[in-house]
Amino acid sequence: MASALLSVQQVSKSYGARKAVDGVSFQVRRGQTLGLIGPNGAGKSTTVGMICGVLRADSGSILVDGEAMGQGASAAKRKIGYVPQDLALYEDLSALENLHLFGALYGLKGALLKERCRAALELVQLADRAGDHPSTFSGGMKRRLNIAAALLHDPQLLILDEPTVGVDPQSRNAIFDTLEALQAQGRSLIYTSHYMEEVERLADHLVIIDHGKVLADETPAALYQRLPAQAALYAELGEEPSAALLAGVQAQSGVQDVARDGAALTIRLSAAVHAAAVLAWLNAQGMPLLHFATAKTSLEDIFLNLTGRSLRD
Amino acid sequence: MTALIALVRKDLLLYLNNRRALLLHLLMPVVLAAFFGSLFGGNSSAGSGKIDIGLVIQDHSTISQRIGAGLKTNSVLKVQELSEQDAQALVKKGKLAVAVVLPEGFGERAASALFGGRGKPAMPVYYDPSQSTVLAMVKGLLTQQVMQEVSAAVMGPEGSAITARQLDQVRAEAAKDPRLAPLGDFLDSFKKFQQQSAAPDTGNDSGARGMSMPYHTEDQALSSGPKYNGYAHSFAGMGVQFILFMGIDMGIGILLARRLGIWNRLQAAPVSLTTVLLGRALSGALIAMALMTAIFLCAVLVFKVQISNLPGFIGIAACFGLLTAGFGLLVAAFGKTPEAARGIASFATLILVMLGGAWVPSFIFPVWMQQVTLITPTRWAVDGLDAVTWRGLDFAVAAQSMAVQLGFALLFGALAVWKFRRDQER
Numbered sequence: 069m070a071s072a073l074l075s076v077q078q079v080s081k082s083y084g085a086r087k088a089v090d091g092v093s094f095q096v097r098r099g100q101t102l103g104l105i106g107p108n109g110a111g112k113s114t115t116v117g118m119i120c121g122v123l124r125a126d127s128g129s130i131l132v133d134g135e136a137m138g139q140g141a142s143a144a145k146r147k148i149g150y151v152p153q154d155l156a157l158y159e160d161l162s163a164l165e166n167l168h169l170f171g172a173l174y175g176l177k178g179a180l181l182k183e184r185c186r187a188a189l190e191l192v193q194l195a196d197r198a199g200d201h202p203s204t205f206s207g208g209m210k211r212r213l214n215i216a217a218a219l220l221h222d223p224q225l226l227i228l229d230e231p232t233v234g235v236d237p238q239s240r241n242a243i244f245d246t247l248e249a250l251q252a253q254g255r256s257l258i259y260t261s262h263y264m265e266e267v268e269r270l271a272d273h274l275v276i277i278d279h280g281k282v283l284a285d286e287t288p289a290a291l292y293q294r295l296p297a298q299a300a301l302y303a304e305l306g307e308e309p310s311a312a313l314l315a316g317v318q319a320q321s322g323v324q325d326v327a328r329d330g331a332a333l334t335i336r337l338s339a340a341v342h343a344a345a346v347l348a349w350l351n352a353q354g355m356p357l358l359h360f361a362t363a364k365t366s367l368e369d370i371f372l373n374l375t376g377r378s379l380r381d
Numbered sequence: 382m383t384a385l386i387a388l389v390r391k392d393l394l395l396y397l398n399n400r401r402a403l404l405l406h407l408l409m410p411v412v413l414a415a416f417f418g419s420l421f422g423g424n425s426s427a428g429s430g431k432i433d434i435g436l437v438i439q440d441h442s443t444i445s446q447r448i449g450a451g452l453k454t455n456s457v458l459k460v461q462e463l464s465e466q467d468a469q470a471l472v473k474k475g476k477l478a479v480a481v482v483l484p485e486g487f488g489e490r491a492a493s494a495l496f497g498g499r500g501k502p503a504m505p506v507y508y509d510p511s512q513s514t515v516l517a518m519v520k521g522l523l524t525q526q527v528m529q530e531v532s533a534a535v536m537g538p539e540g541s542a543i544t545a546r547q548l549d550q551v552r553a554e555a556a557k558d559p560r561l562a563p564l565g566d567f568l569d570s571f572k573k574f575q576q577q578s579a580a581p582d583t584g585n586d587s588g589a590r591g592m593s594m595p596y597h598t599e600d601q602a603l604s605s606g607p608k609y610n611g612y613a614h615s616f617a618g619m620g621v622q623f624i625l626f627m628g629i630d631m632g633i634g635i636l637l638a639r640r641l642g643i644w645n646r647l648q649a650a651p652v653s654l655t656t657v658l659l660g661r662a663l664s665g666a667l668i669a670m671a672l673m674t675a676i677f678l679c680a681v682l683v684f685k686v687q688i689s690n691l692p693g694f695i696g697i698a699a700c701f702g703l704l705t706a707g708f709g710l711l712v713a714a715f716g717k718t719p720e721a722a723r724g725i726a727s728f729a730t731l732i733l734v735m736l737g738g739a740w741v742p743s744f745i746f747p748v749w750m751q752q753v754t755l756i757t758p759t760r761w762a763v764d765g766l767d768a769v770t771w772r773g774l775d776f777a778v779a780a781q782s783m784a785v786q787l788g789f790a791l792l793f794g795a796l797a798v799w800k801f802r803r804d805q806e807r
Contacts, residue, residue: 083807120649121649142651145649146651148649152642152649154642155641156640156643156645157643158395161395161398165391165394165423168645169391172383172384173385173651175383177383195673373801
């Protein structure tokens with residue numbers, strides 16, 4: 069197993085009487101992409117703030133490649149690239165001037181700074197807009213520039229806090245191209261997002277957090293294994309099913325549970341392969357089938373299973 | 382050091398790119414200083430400050446004509462001859478501060494009343510109630526002019542008829558009231574004096590000049606520096622005011638950065654909070670110093686203001702720049718939201734500049750207020766700038782102003798850093 073690049077141990081943070089983060093622990097290995105998920109107010113941003121040295125932890129320790137994280141100038145901070153949820157750009161400076169500033173904050177200067185700025189702009193596909201002000205950019209372009217600003221000092225760990233908020237699908241794809249290129253370079257990422265499909269696409273390890281506590285710290289595959297249902301079958305029937313029909317569906321092999329909403333059924337299955345047998349049984353009962361679809365269980369389902377509430381509650 | 386320079390450079394670029402702020406902080410003080418400067422006498426070479434009065438001459442006597450001519454040649458009056466109706470209308474409208482009427486028969490009756498005081502003529506004077514100070518000044522000048530012309534007429538050869546009439550009247554009254562006898566004797570002697578003055582071979586015309594002021598003043602404007610220029614003080618005051626407004630904008634900028642998350646991004650970089658604040662303070666001080674220099678450059682080139690102590694001016698501009706930066710940090714540290722902070726800070730700035738003598742010179746304040754306002758840094762800034770411009774005082778005076786401003790800058794900065802650190806530790 070690769071060594072831990074980031075080690076978060078029993079970290080807590082309170083605001084007055086409210087405990088925002090309560091004994092959170094997890095690790096990020098070199099080359100790993102960790103998805104940090106949780107609903108609004110779960111403690112994600114506070115945790116990220118402490119990892120980046122923006123907030124001071126009340127207790128616990130944070131080590132970045134063996135260096136303790138703290139406020140002020142810190143060797144640990146040089147190993148982290150931070151992409152905040154809010155756009156951290158000066159709209160009245162050009163894209164290049166923004167990058168010069170953030171590069172200089174990490175001690176870069178001269179030819180090296182220029183070269184890093186050029187490379188970062190190319191990576192996020194904004195080289196042709198270097199002289200333009202971010203105020204003239206689309207939301208997606210600003211997000212990409214926000215990422216470029218975090219890459220200049222060649223950090224070992226890149227932390228992205230909701231980096232696709234307010235971005236159109238095309239720009240989102242461009243951002244993902246960039247992040248996948250960084251993954252291919254072997255860089256470690258922490259990715260927080262509301263969008264579970266984004267986290268599923270990128271992350272090879274998940275930390276689920278709610279009410280300031282870590283609920284799960286596993287690979288996606290291990291998390292899915294925890295669920296009794298691995299797939300769902302949605303079936304819209306020609307008429308409302310009787311209680312006897314519902315009991316019949318429930319008795320089919322692989323069916324975990326059945327929920328009814330008028331003539332529509334949501335049937336949770338232990339594996340997707342059972343869907344065909346259930347559909348065949350319904351057909352055999354002479355029940356007209358207007359529409360059906362199958363879906364793999366998502367991180368939403370995992371979160372629901374762990375907390376009893378939706379991620380977007 | 383690289384980070385600090387980058388932070389300062391960033392703020393300078395942002396300021397220069399913000400044309401609206403540049404316009405507000407540079408153009409507004411110049412426009413307002415030009416206005417206030419002209420009110421305070423401008424560069425005092427254009428003969429400004431004359432009092433406009435209306436003059437209604439209904440009396441065609443030589444005395445009244447001479448009074449009118451004398452008033453018109455007075456250096457502090459600008460006389461407009463009008464009908465009584467027009468004069469009243471202009472005073473009512475506030476277009477004239479004072480209008481003076483010389484009614485029919487005024488000259489003769491005034492001459493007759495010179496000795497004994499009987500039958501004094503009335504002289505109507507109309508005035509704008511908001512200009513009572515001007516009324517007092519005009520009455521003083523009028524008294525001088527009337528006494529001079531009436532006494533000249535009475536003492537001159539043409540005054541003998543008047544004296545003879547008065548003498549007859551006094552002798553008749555002295556028969557009933559013996560106390561008037563000495564006045565009759567005086568008039569008798571005076572009549573002989575008039576007759577002698579009228580003789581062509583005396584070569585003595587002293588009596589014909591009448592009574593005059595028994596002294597004259599020699600007015601000298603005293604300052605160690607160049608000639609007084611009303612614009613110098615106005616540019617100092619308005620410069621201080623609008624540069625402090627720039628300081629407020631600087632503080633609001635930090636509050637906005639905190640709200641938008643860019644502050645957190647700076648905190649995530651390997652630079653200390655002190656470096657970030659120092660960068661903001663240095664850029665703010667440089668901008669403030671550049672603004673003060675530009676404002677006074679305009680004052681020198683356009684309004685003929687003279688900087689009599691250049692090292693002193695540079696020192697005061699630099700210290701005021703640091704004071705502005707400290708003030709801006711204080712606004713950012715203690716302001717809860719940009720909106721609330723702007724309101725409170727603007728109010729505080731207006732009070733500070735008012736007490737600092739930025740609008741009207743502090744020497745106009747009551748004595749107690751002149752003492753109390755010494756606790757405001759703006760008072761020291763404005764007085765310091767006055768000292769190195771029109772007052773032409775030496776560097777020691779400028780150094781006092783610099784030291785006080787620097788003290789306030791350090792106090793504001795220390796308070797701000799303390800508050801920022803406390804917030805960060807929460």
